[in-house]
Amino acid sequence: MSQPxxxxxxxxxxxxxGADAKQMPVLHDVSLDxxxxxxxxxxxxxxxxxxxxxxLLNLVLEPxxxxxxxxxxxxxxxxxxxxxxxxxxxxxxxxxxxxxxQLVATVVEEDIAFGPENLGVPSAEIRARVDEALxxxxxxxxxxxxxxxxxxxxxxxxxxxxxIAMMPDCMxxxxxxxxxxxxxxxxxxxxxxxxxxxxxxxxxxxTHHMDEAARADRIVVLDDGRVLRDGTPEQIFSxxxxxxxxxxxxPQSAALVHRLRKAxxxxxxxxxxxxxxxxxxxxxxxxxxxNTLVNG
Amino acid sequence: MSKITLENVSYVYGEGxxxxxxxxxxxxxxxxxxxxxxxxxxxxxxxxxxxxLFNGLTRxxxxxxxxxxxxxxxxxKQIKQIRFRVGLxxxxxxxxxxEETVRADIAFGPKNMGLPxDEIEARVREAAELVGLDEALLDHSPFDLxxxxxxxxxxxxxIAMRPEVLxLDEPAAGLDPRGRxxxxxxxxEYQRRSGATVVIVSHSMEDMARFCDDIVVLARGELVMxxxxxxxxxxxxxxxxxxxxxxxxSRVCAMLRARGIPMDEGIFTVDAAARCLERLLGAxxxxxxxxx
Numbered sequence: 001m002s003q004p005x006x007x008x009x010x011x012x013x014x015x016x017x018g019a020d021a022k023q024m025p026v027l028h029d030v031s032l033d034x035x036x037x038x039x040x041x042x043x044x045x046x047x048x049x050x051x052x053x054x055x056l057l058n059l060v061l062e063p064x065x066x067x068x069x070x071x072x073x074x075x076x077x078x079x080x081x082x083x084x085x086x087x088x089x090x091x092x093x094x095x096x097x098x099x100x101x102q103l104v105a106t107v108v109e110e111d112i113a114f115g116p117e118n119l120g121v122p123s124a125e126i127r128a129r130v131d132e133a134l135x136x137x138x139x140x141x142x143x144x145x146x147x148x149x150x151x152x153x154x155x156x157x158x159x160x161x162x163x164i165a166m167m168p169d170c171m172x173x174x175x176x177x178x179x180x181x182x183x184x185x186x187x188x189x190x191x192x193x194x195x196x197x198x199x200x201x202x203x204x205x206x207t208h209h210m211d212e213a214a215r216a217d218r219i220v221v222l223d224d225g226r227v228l229r230d231g232t233p234e235q236i237f238s239x240x241x242x243x244x245x246x247x248x249x250x251p252q253s254a255a256l257v258h259r260l261r262k263a264x265x266x267x268x269x270x271x272x273x274x275x276x277x278x279x280x281x282x283x284x285x286x287x288x289x290x291n292t293l294v295n296g
Numbered sequence: 297m298s299k300i301t302l303e304n305v306s307y308v309y310g311e312g313x314x315x316x317x318x319x320x321x322x323x324x325x326x327x328x329x330x331x332x333x334x335x336x337x338x339x340x341x342x343x344x345x346x347x348x349l350f351n352g353l354t355r356x357x358x359x360x361x362x363x364x365x366x367x368x369x370x371x372x373k374q375i376k377q378i379r380f381r382v383g384l385x386x387x388x389x390x391x392x393x394x395e396e397t398v399r400a401d402i403a404f405g406p407k408n409m410g411l412p413x414d415e416i417e418a419r420v421r422e423a424a425e426l427v428g429l430d431e432a433l434l435d436h437s438p439f440d441l442x443x444x445x446x447x448x449x450x451x452x453x454x455i456a457m458r459p460e461v462l463x464l465d466e467p468a469a470g471l472d473p474r475g476r477x478x479x480x481x482x483x484x485e486y487q488r489r490s491g492a493t494v495v496i497v498s499h500s501m502e503d504m505a506r507f508c509d510d511i512v513v514l515a516r517g518e519l520v521m522x523x524x525x526x527x528x529x530x531x532x533x534x535x536x537x538x539x540x541x542x543x544x545x546s547r548v549c550a551m552l553r554a555r556g557i558p559m560d561e562g563i564f565t566v567d568a569a570a571r572c573l574e575r576l577l578g579a580x581x582x583x584x585x586x587x588x
């Protein structure tokens with residue numbers, strides 16, 4: 001197997017509580033590999049450490065212990081220079097939760113140019129990158145608009161374009177759909193998945209929406225700073241009791257198939273998304289019909 | 297009995313300017329007393345304007361808003377009294393906390409009502425308990441709390457006014473599943489205990505299906521549907537037509553029907569869908585379907 005794009009080894013993070021200088025552990029001993037081009041969802045209740053994990057990956061926070069390799073480079077090494085850090089932030093981009101806190105310029109295209117400008121990209125190329133990034137998120141016609149007049153979903157798409165313009169290998173979405181209405185959520189999800197599909201960008205999405213997590217290739221469940229489960233949506237959502245216990249839930253589709261299986265019905269197939277669930281149930285009907293024909 | 301009634305209410309933003317926008321057009325409906333009503337609609341459907349009309353934060357440009365049968369704008373100078381009777385919890389209310397302690401924040405509303413100190417303290421405790429805030433937290437700064445706790449402080453601040461109508465705009469937005477269930481369960485519990493009328497605005501059809509007795513559907517400033525929760529979700533197709541989501545489970549049922557499986561109409565909970573499928577699949581089960 002080729003080298004993972006992200007490799008963490010016994011990663012831990014704790015912070016000092018201001019009041020009594022107590023060490024508050026947030027993340028314990030997290031060892032994970034993420035392959036280049038993977039689409040991963042990280043789920044966990046509030047305080048489970050999922051945002052902290054994301055922030056460690058591009059050193060918004062520095063780990064207390066353990067090692068992180070990005071694309072083979074040890075970013076936790078003391079030899080990391082400022083240039084290395086800049087290169088890392090370019091490679092691993094982050095989109096945050098609040099659409100109102102991420103845009104800095106007064107015109108959409110200037111906001112998108114902000115990142116590449118800071119990287120010292122020549123201005124002719126910046127123009128090309130901005131246009132391309134706008135097209136990638138479907139916001140070309142808003143190039144000259146004022147960001148504050150956009151909807152939440154549009155603002156998030158501009159924030160995404162700002163990262164695209166830096167040509168990242170990996171994008172982390174830290175609850176980027178949490179404050180959006182259903183339409184905005186759909187817009188952001190579509191863009192996120194298209195970037196993964198068409199450009200092979202490694203996508204890590206942190207979410208409280210189980211139906212969003214169900215769309216990823218792989219789900220990592222964090223609980224109290226530890227990796228509790230790591231598997232396909234099918235595997236993860238086949239344990240609804242466990243997820244409930246740690247304050248999460250499963251998509252209704254998965255809950256339905258689980259209920260039917262518990263009632264003794266035999267259902268083979270995937271369950272995470274509504275489409276998969278429908279296929280699985282239809283297969284059971286087909287099997288029943290077949291058996292009725294065979295057995296009379 | 298209806299607690300709030302809207303009669304032919306219209307509201308226009310920026311009237312007479314190029315930005316003129318009809319937020320509500322001739323909307324009439326009632327909110328049932330002693331029940332939880334869910335208000336659903338897209339962003340821009342007029343929901344937020346509507347909730348501000350309920351407690352007199354905005355005044356209708358045409359039509360009337362009645363509380364217990366009386367026009368709330370009959371005496372405009374007394375509109376403040378209406379705001380004590382109809383409590384509004386806005387979206388992301390945790391950004392509106394400002395006092396030094398949780399206690400002071402929850403006490404803000406009752407204080408404005410001019411209640412005596414011991415009454416205020418009693419209400420603060422009662423409201424904190426109702427939303428599941430530990431008493432020890434009352435002396436903390438609200439800014440030291442977690443997001444979910446802050447949200448509950450903000451809700452407690454409204455509940456402490458003991459409003460006859462509690463209106464919550466997206467009370468569970470951004471919370472994790474446990475935090476979301478907790479807040480919605482507490483709101484239900486508050487309704488049951490106090491007999492208050494509750495209105496919840498939410499984009500989550502799954503939550504609405506689970507926690508509301510009645511549903512009001514708005515689209516582009518007009519009333520689309522109103523009724524008991526099961527009646528409204530039975531018209532999933534109609535909801536889809538106005539571009540609204542339906543609960544994921546209703547969507548699964550519709551997709552199954554399209555594949556020729558005779559699912560019952562009007563299913564909007566996992567329980568009901570499971571029962572229906574058990575019946576359909578179980579009929580000739582026994583020896584047959586176990587192919588595993």
